[in-house]
Amino acid sequence: MERVESPLTTRTAGVVVHWAARYDLLLWLMTLGRERAFREKLVRLARLAERETVLDVGCGTGTLAICAKRRVGSSGVVYGVDASSEMIARARDKAKKAGAIVEFRNAVAEALPFPDAHFDAVLCTVMLHHLPEEARQQCTREIRRVLKPGGRLLVVDFGGPATGRRGLIGHFHRHAVFNLDHVLPLFEQVGLQKVESGAAGLSDLRFVLFEASSR
Numbered sequence: 001m002e003r004v005e006s007p008l009t010t011r012t013a014g015v016v017v018h019w020a021a022r023y024d025l026l027l028w029l030m031t032l033g034r035e036r037a038f039r040e041k042l043v044r045l046a047r048l049a050e051r052e053t054v055l056d057v058g059c060g061t062g063t064l065a066i067c068a069k070r071r072v073g074s075s076g077v078v079y080g081v082d083a084s085s086e087m088i089a090r091a092r093d094k095a096k097k098a099g100a101i102v103e104f105r106n107a108v109a110e111a112l113p114f115p116d117a118h119f120d121a122v123l124c125t126v127m128l129h130h131l132p133e134e135a136r137q138q139c140t141r142e143i144r145r146v147l148k149p150g151g152r153l154l155v156v157d158f159g160g161p162a163t164g165r166r167g168l169i170g171h172f173h174r175h176a177v178f179n180l181d182h183v184l185p186l187f188e189q190v191g192l193q194k195v196e197s198g199a200a201g202l203s204d205l206r207f208v209l210f211e212a213s214s215r
Contacts, residue, residue, distance in 0.1 A: 035063060036063070036067070038200075038201065038202055039063050039064045039067040040067055041200075042064060042123070042156060042207070043067050043068055045154055045196075045207055045209060046121055046123060046154040046209065047121075047152060048068055048071040048076075049072070050073040050075060051072065051073065051075045052120040052121055053072075053078075053118065053119050053120050053121075054072060054076065054077070054078045054079070054119060054121045054122070055080075055081070055112070055118075055119045055123070055146065056068065056078070056079070056081070056122075056123045057081055057109050057122060057123065057139070058081070058083075058109060058124065058126075058130070059080030059082050059091060059104065060082060060084075060087050060091070061090045061094060062094050062095055062104060063094065064123060065079075065080035065091065065095075065102045065104070066098050066100045066102060068102075069095075069100045069101065077103075078103070079102070079103045079114070080102060080104045080105070081105050081107040081108075081112065082104075082106065083109075084106075085106050088104045088105070088106045091104045109124075109127070109135070109138075109139040109142065109143075111138075112142045112143070112145070114146045116145055117145075117148045117149065117151075118146050118148070119147055119148060119151055120148055120152070121154070122146065122151070122152070122154070123153075123154050124139075124154065125156040125157070126157055126205065127157075128155065128157045128178070128180070128183060129158060136183060136186065140186045140189075140190050143190075143192075144187075144192060147192075147212040148212065149212055149213070149214040150211060150212060150214065152211055152212070153192055153210040153211075153212070154207060154208075154210075155187070155207065155208045155209075155210070156200050157178065157206070158179070158203075158204050158206070159179055159180035159206030180206050180208065181206075187208075191212060192210035192211065193211050193212075193213060194209070195209050195211050196208070196209040197209070
């Protein structure tokens, strides 16, 4: 029997960031005030189009989800999920101020509260390094489950050897040892095929665009 959606839970084995306002300040400093331009670039890399249904996993304070909503238009639908209630609260405030209709939910990447084959595109940016290995595996399975056949997944995270990291942030916490290249097999194992990859244009971040195989 097809599983309609994962059990509802807001508990995760990964790191949860509760300092939402300081998080926005950190991103502003990292991007030298150009976070919106960076987010818009990610939306282009995801190849979002009007009328699509999009999910942002680990949406943080909602900036990327709001950019995605501008791209898919009034006929498109965007959801954002995050394990941090503080992040979700700030994301809702930002969307309201921007006049963007985005549904933000307090949920975890290991148990996405959505039906199977529901999304045209899923965004997963700078959050995989927060998950331990088992949770990361479950996250990839969940993302594949909610993607439509032929749907797209954009993953952005730290890549390349740790010894060659240029950005200061790349030397902190789990960033220091995480390498996006090393987790690509997880996505391939669940039926996601890499179609494009490269530098994301900020610090040591790299992107990979996947396409979901037909069921």
